[in-house]
Amino acid sequence: MKKRALLLAGILLFCGLSPAMAASYPSRSIQFLIGWDIGGGSDQAGRTLCAKAEKYLGQPFAIQNLPAGSGAKAYMAIAGAKPDGYTIGLTTSTISTLKPLGRIPVGSEDFEHVILFNSDPGGIWVHTDAPWKSLGEFLAYAKANPERVSVAASTPGSITRFQMMALEQEGGVRFRVLSQQGGAANGLTNLAGRHIDAAMGTPLEGYALYTAGKIRPLGFCSEERVPMMADVPTWKEQGIDVALSTARTVIAPKGTPKEVIDTLYEAFRKVVTDPEYSKSMEAKGSNVHALTPEETRQFLREQDARFAALIRNTGAK
Amino acid sequence: MPTLLAAFSDVIHPWMTGIIFFGTFVGILVGALPGLSATLGVAILLPVTYYLSPAEGLLLLLGIYTGGIYGGSIAAILLNIPGCPASLMTTLDGYPLSRRGEGGRAIGIATVSSFIGGTVGVLALIFISTLLARAALSFGPAEYALLAFFGLSAIVVVVAKSVLKGFISACIGLMLATVGMDPLVSVERFSYGNFDLLGGINYIPVVIGLFGLCEVFTQALETRQAAAVRQVVRRVFPSGDDLKTILRNSFHPCWIGTLIGALPGAGGSIASIISYNRAMASDTNPERFGTGITEGLVASETANNAAVGGAMVPLLTLGIPGSSVTAVLLGAMLMHNITPGPMLYVNNPHMVYVIFIGMVMANVAMLVLGIAGAKIFPRVVNLPRTALLPVIALLCIIGAYAMSSSYTDVVIMILSGLFGFMLKQLGIPAGPLILGLILGPIAESNFRGAMELSDGSLSIFIRSPLSCGILALTMLLLASPLIRRLIAKPNRPAKAERR
DSSP: OHHHHHHHHHHHHHHHHHHHHHHTOOSSOEEEEEOSOTTSHHHHHHHHHHHHHHHHHSSOEEEEEOOSGGGHHHHHHHHTSOSSSSEEEEEOGGGGTTTTTTSOSOOGGGEEEEEEEEEEEOEEEEETTOSOOSHHHHHHHHHHSTTTSEEEEEOTTSHHHHHHHHHHHHHTOOOEEEEETTOHHHHHHHHHTTSSSEEEOOHHHHHHHHHTTSEEEEEEOSSSOOGGGTTSOBTGGGTOOOOOEEEEEEEEETTOOHHHHHHHHHHHHHHHTSHHHHHHHHHTTOEEEEEOHHHHHHHHHHHHHHHHHHHHHHTOO | OHHHHHHHHHHTSHHHHHHHHHHHHHHHHHHHSTTOOHHHHHHHHGGGGGGSOHHHHHHHHHHHHHHHHHHHHHHHHHHSOOSSGGGTTHHHHHHHHHHTTOHHHHHHHHHHHHHHHHHHHHHHHHHSHHHHHHHHHTOOHHHHHHHHHHHHTHHHHHTTTOHHHHHHHHHHHHHHTTOEEOTTTOOEESOTTOGGGTTOOOHHHHHIIIIIIHHHHHHHHHHHHSOOOOOOOSOOSOOHHHHHHHHHHSHHHHHHHHHHHHSTTOOHHHHHHHHHHHHHHTOSOGGGTTSSOHHHHHHHHHHHHHHHHHHHHIIIIISOOOSHHHHHHHHHHHHTTOOOSHHHHHHOHHHHHHHHHHHHHHHHHHHHHHHHHHTTTTHHHHSOHHHHHHHHHHHHHHHHHHTTTOHHHHHHHHHHHHHHHHHHHTTOOSHHHHHHHHHHHHHHHHHHHHHHHTTTOGGGGGSSHHHHHHHHHHHHHHHHHHHHHHHHGGGHHHHHHHO
16 A cells, blocks of 8 residues: 555656656756857857846856857757757758758757747858949859859858859859858958958848948848848849848757747747847848747748758759 | 047046956966966856946956966966967977976066067057058968968977977878868868767867876876976066067067967967067077077067957957957957947947057056066976876866867867877977967868969969068078078087087
């Protein structure tokens, strides 16, 4: 009798334990992995998000940068972490490219999704003194000089590289490509020193050199114009039917309890819907979103399909 | 002008001055502890700045940055362990000095050199930043590649005793540098499926292992044989003669350090390597370098602190961070809704002046704290080795782990320590290995990038006057042993006798 009571108590305790644990989440600091270098666009986005979310979660974030392979190292680390909500991290759209490219064995379906909170369109920039006034003029020149016009972009597999490849395909041109290991921002610096003809980069990355009068954008590959540079037409307006942004989400290891995901989502949602936050991000040319975990999963499913097709078409693999 | 005065009165306020001194003090500590670098110090204290005003936060971080780069020299001089990568070249002449019991004098010289370099770097930032930014932008892939080759050519002279052994060491470093993602086509190389190695072998744990842990092993064996050298600290502020040597030799390190610091992707460590090389290339008797001479110490320490001011140039004038520390600073500025870049001078000149004056103050703080500390630091070496060595070994492990909280880095550090000990027994110097590991990736990605741009033509390396200049300097350095031999021919018998 005593034994059975003990067993019952044990079962009850066990059943009662997991919701109780989730209710007290988070009880210690949360490790947040970012697969890009300190100071880059993704690092900025992730750090700002975490700094403001601490207030709502009551626990600090321990941010760790694992820059390698356009996020590959961080994705692998998150995939292998304990699904208890104490190790989460940032993704960009490379979560949809690295698996089809054969770089890593995990893709978006191997994670739990918390929120899609930000997206940045790509763009192509030239030196302020360059002769080309529009994307059309630039492409015409590139067509007349195949593989002689140099363009900087991140390494293969990255989103800026895909944007450049899509531009080559749609515009019917071939560039001479300069790969930039550290991210697109380095290419823009090379452009400012006139070592190359053009460079790929998001509004966020190019804005500082743009205001310094060193470089100017020929167009952004977004559906609508970038508000802070409203006089710059999109690629679509200039006859290049490409709209390709990088979307940033927060992911957790597969199997993380739903209660934990919801707690995190609620905290991050409060951050990104704060008008002060969205205003400061939009001033830097970044778009703010607050997709729920389910919407995020849906978005990534579509994105996976889009990039899988792109990889097949461009022969990037 | 009124803004400048307002900024000046803000910074001179006791609270602000206190913050700068505190930051610099923390920086020196972090820098002096092997493995804990200025980048780490700035990153760790970054969250603290949320609770401070933007100006206070930035001054705190700038103090840590300035102090951290200098602090590295203390461990380099006393323990032969570069406290941070920027003080790698300081070990070459600093440690021999402290082995002779002149650690206090060496720290004094390093402090004054760092102060001169740091101050000149800040002055350059204040007065010629636009010019410097333009100069920095003129470095394209070809120029970066040549700069890295110039840095690598140091092996010929650093190890005048045996060029072959130096060459072997550098080649090992270059081979280690090929591990990880290919820089251009991002294909895995030599990582054997280990995702921790995707980003390549981080040079910081290797530096800690090759110098720090290896030194522990070496000294542990030495204790039985010889008593430690006792550090005699009579005076710490450099004597008149030393001051003269410092002033005479600090001109070139100042401009080299400032310029290299301003180059995105380079920084204090590369500045001191290049500066040391230049000092050797132009010396009539380069063999003296590495034996504990003031000139070598000045070349390294002045340049790495001048690079601090230089590194702020692209951040403030172009809004692009050129190094890992300035990237964290950029983050701190963005947190406080300050967007660095040319518009900052227009929109928020007060903040710009606060940064300028704060950096000058941080250098003063570094001088004061450094000279005060130079009396105390050398005593560390007088501690019984049975106490000192385990502490250093522990610091090595913490330092290797702290950089990216990775156990792989700790394993790399320990393996490097064992490997370094083996190299030492074979008489192969570890310095060139580190040079290869630091400069290898820069040389590789930029050389290949330049070749892509020129469609495979080497002519890109002589297309600009800048690259021709670096090429000429490299040739001079490489040819110097030959030239020396030609000049020294008549003295040969005397030389043989000495051996």
